[in-house]
Amino acid sequence: MASAVSLAGLEKSYDYVIVGGGTAGCVLANRLTEDKDVRVLLLEAGGDKTTDPLVLTPGLVPAVYGKDEYDWNFQSVPQSTLNNRIINQARGKMLGGSSALNFMMLVYPSKASIDAWAAVGNPSWNYEALKPYLKKFATVDVPSASTKDICALTYNNDTVAYGDGPVQVSFGEGYGVTNKGWFDTFASLDLLSKTDARDGQALGAFQNANSIDPATKTRSFSAVTYLTAEVRARENLKILTNTHVNKVLFDTTGSEPVATGVEINVNGTVSQVSANLEVILSAGALQSPQILELSGVGGKEILAQHDIPVVIENPAVGEGMQDHPIVCQSFEVNEGTPSGDVLRDPAVVQALLDMYTADRSGPMGQLTISVAYTPLVNKTGVVSDECVQELFAGRDFSNPARAAVRDIVANPNEPTFQYILFPTQVHIADKPENMATHLIPVEPENFLTIMTILNSPFSRGSVHIQSSDPKALPVWDPKFNDDELDMELLARGVQFVENLVAPDTAMGKLLNQTGRRLPQLKGDDLETAKEIVRQRQISVFHVSGSCAMRPRDEGGVVNERLQVYGAKKLRVVDASIFPVEPAGNIQAVVYSVAERAANLIKEDRKAGKV
Ligand SMILES: Cc1cc2nc3c(=O)[nH]c(=O)nc-3n(C[C@H](O)[C@H](O)[C@H](O)COP(=O)(O)OP(=O)(O)OC[C@H]3O[C@@H](n4cnc5c(N)ncnc54)[C@H](O)[C@@H]3O)c2cc1C
Numbered sequence: 246m247a248s249a250v251s252l253a254g255l256e257k258s259y260d261y262v263i264v265g266g267g268t269a270g271c272v273l274a275n276r277l278t279e280d281k282d283v284r285v286l287l288l289e290a291g292g293d294k295t296t297d298p299l300v301l302t303p304g305l306v307p308a309v310y311g312k313d314e315y316d317w318n319f320q321s322v323p324q325s326t327l328n329n330r331i332i333n334q335a336r337g338k339m340l341g342g343s344s345a346l347n348f349m350m351l352v353y354p355s356k357a358s359i360d361a362w363a364a365v366g367n368p369s370w371n372y373e374a375l376k377p378y379l380k381k382f383a384t385v386d387v388p389s390a391s392t393k394d395i396c397a398l399t400y401n402n403d404t405v406a407y408g409d410g411p412v413q414v415s416f417g418e419g420y421g422v423t424n425k426g427w428f429d430t431f432a433s434l435d436l437l438s439k440t441d442a443r444d445g446q447a448l449g450a451f452q453n454a455n456s457i458d459p460a461t462k463t464r465s466f467s468a469v470t471y472l473t474a475e476v477r478a479r480e481n482l483k484i485l486t487n488t489h490v491n492k493v494l495f496d497t498t499g500s501e502p503v504a505t506g507v508e509i510n511v512n513g514t515v516s517q518v519s520a521n522l523e524v525i526l527s528a529g530a531l532q533s534p535q536i537l538e539l540s541g542v543g544g545k546e547i548l549a550q551h552d553i554p555v556v557i558e559n560p561a562v563g564e565g566m567q568d569h570p571i572v573c574q575s576f577e578v579n580e581g582t583p584s585g586d587v588l589r590d591p592a593v594v595q596a597l598l599d600m601y602t603a604d605r606s607g608p609m610g611q612l613t614i615s616v617a618y619t620p621l622v623n624k625t626g627v628v629s630d631e632c633v634q635e636l637f638a639g640r641d642f643s644n645p646a647r648a649a650v651r652d653i654v655a656n657p658n659e660p661t662f663q664y665i666l667f668p669t670q671v672h673i674a675d676k677p678e679n680m681a682t683h684l685i686p687v688e689p690e691n692f693l694t695i696m697t698i699l700n701s702p703f704s705r706g707s708v709h710i711q712s713s714d715p716k717a718l719p720v721w722d723p724k725f726n727d728d729e730l731d732m733e734l735l736a737r738g739v740q741f742v743e744n745l746v747a748p749d750t751a752m753g754k755l756l757n758q759t760g761r762r763l764p765q766l767k768g769d770d771l772e773t774a775k776e777i778v779r780q781r782q783i784s785v786f787h788v789s790g791s792c793a794m795r796p797r798d799e800g801g802v803v804n805e806r807l808q809v810y811g812a813k814k815l816r817v818v819d820a821s822i823f824p825v826e827p828a829g830n831i832q833a834v835v836y837s838v839a840e841r842a843a844n845l846i847k848e849d850r851k852a853g854k855v
Pocket of ligand 1: 264265266267268269270288289290291334335336337338339340341342343344346347348349350351352488489490491527528529530532536680785786787788819820821830831832833835
């Protein structure tokens with residue numbers, strides 16, 4: 246039974262109650278309170294770390310992983326296609342959510358991967374509809390002349406910033422010979438991007454920017470950019486941190502359940518807050534479905550297992566989970582080739598921190614990752630249309646979502662793969678304690694890592710409660726490569742890596758060709774490439790799709806206005822609504838979806854539709 250508690254300044258009711266002050270939640274809190282007539286409560290389970298150097302200093306990100314005050318630290322169930330390894334999934338547990346501990350890469354989605362959202366039953370959500378919001382959330386600074394030169398940004402004629410939003414994005418200054426080797430290698434394979442990937446169509450190597458503020462060289466994330474001092478001072482916004490939302494409360498007396506508020510737990514004291522207009526779940530792709538199930542919205546078997554009365558039966562809650570699989574192959578470098586593995590020496594870390602503290606210079610304030618998009622490739626390069634069709638022959642694509650993914654992979658102008666040049670070794674463990682396990686250099690040699698990411702996977706995983714205790718993490722089963730096409734595609738992507746590291750390429754010349762590889766395997770034949778996937782695939786931390794925006798009878802949880810089917814006054818706004826995983830790193834799409842959702846919510850209120 247909930248008791249009434251006195252929480253400083255907390256009123257009994259607000260117009261909107263936002264659950265989760267993460268990437269999307271902070272956007273909503275800002276945009277909805279632009280309207281002085283509405284009162285908004287933002288509830289976040291974690292604390293406010295917006296002045297914490299471990300969060301703000303780009304180079305210190307590994308220090309927050311696995312720590313309870315920053316990271317929910319999910320572990321998957323063992324993955325049968327990955328030698329039964331457990332996959333770790335960091336998730337931000339603080340104001341700003343996962344934008345406060347992500348890798349800060351700012352990559353924009355490909356047009357077709359967003360148009361696929363319309364193709365699976367959401368005609369009002371295509372690339373054109375999202376485009377204005379892709380420019381609304383961030384301001385991308387102009388790259389310097391040297392960055393343009395090293396990173397082959399020749400198509401990029403920027404003289405002014407791209408976009409005009411709150412998140413501050415920059416290219417940095419630290420690019421060097423390894424980045425040049427990357428671009429020269431892709432150029433020699435005729436795979437250098439000639440167009441700006443930010444505009445939805447690009448193939449080949451390109452330089453992404455990062456969500457690092459160029460003025461301060463600090464992480465620019467949703468809690469500092471959308472919840473500025475000025476926004477926090479708004480009288481119509483109340484932010485409550487260290488507040489765990491247990492469930493959504495419903496009035497079930499009418500024809501349709503109406504969300505009336507939420508139950509919260511603050512330091513063990515349980516209480517209730519009402520929402521006059523709406524409850525909006527923004528707890529992320531692993532926890533928005535958890536809260537729905539705890540509230541009685543989900544599959545009836547799962548709810549029955551935990552003695553939760555059914556309010557709305559919808560077995561699609563927590564299903565449809567998507568993520569980008571990423572295969573990490575590390576290559577020993579030649580002496581003299583720069584590698585981040587030198588950070589194994591605490592004296593080097595201290596020297597770099599001293600530089601950063603003195604004048605914000607040096608690697609602690611930068612990221613030097615470079616990327617590339619390619620169509621379906623294998624060891625011979627770009628795969629012919631006939632080979633693509635052969636791969637699909639005899640398989641069932643009657644499900645519109647599978648057909649939409651097939652159409653992207655079959656399109657020679659779309660990026661089936663994203664490749665990443667990562668400046669350190671990556672360590673894969675059978676049961677990693679947390680995300681830092683992958684990043685701490687345990688091998689004595691210095692390495693670079695090439696990562697192969699499948700942009701449009703066919704497999705679908707799940708996340709479901711394992712207890713009626715709101716504090717117990719739900720069970721995450723990504724079911725990586727459950728659809729065997731993903732393994733077929735990924736292995737071909739891994740085969741292609743041999744073209745990048747061959748001795749005669751610019752990249753290959755930076756590597757010790759007789760040195761170590763992690764794993765010690767050469768992936769040029771398909772079977773060995775599959776073994777590399779089994780040993781070295783993890784998650785890119787792009788979980789999405791677990792409360793998908795789709796027609797209800799096709800696995801949907803929310804409609805095109807992001808309202809939960811079967812309920813009144815309840816929406817979901819975060820990565821869980823993505824019906825199809827976009828290409829590239831997904832924070833740009835999370836921010837843009839939240840920006841668009843804020844407009845939909847405002848429109849509905851003005852039209853008297855809530
Ligand atoms: C390690 C890592 C690296 C990544 N790197 C990149 C990258 O380089 N580039 C990129 O584009 N993307 C990256 N991503 C992905 C991107 O950051 C996420 O997809 C995005 O931030 C998710 O936003 P969201 O709003 O859906 O969820 P989140 O930002 O995770 O927000 C959810 C919020 O809800 C809160 N919450 C959860 N449950 C409750 C509850 N019961 N009560 C109250 N509050 C609750 C959480 O604490 C959290 O603050 C990365 C992600 C991770 C984890």
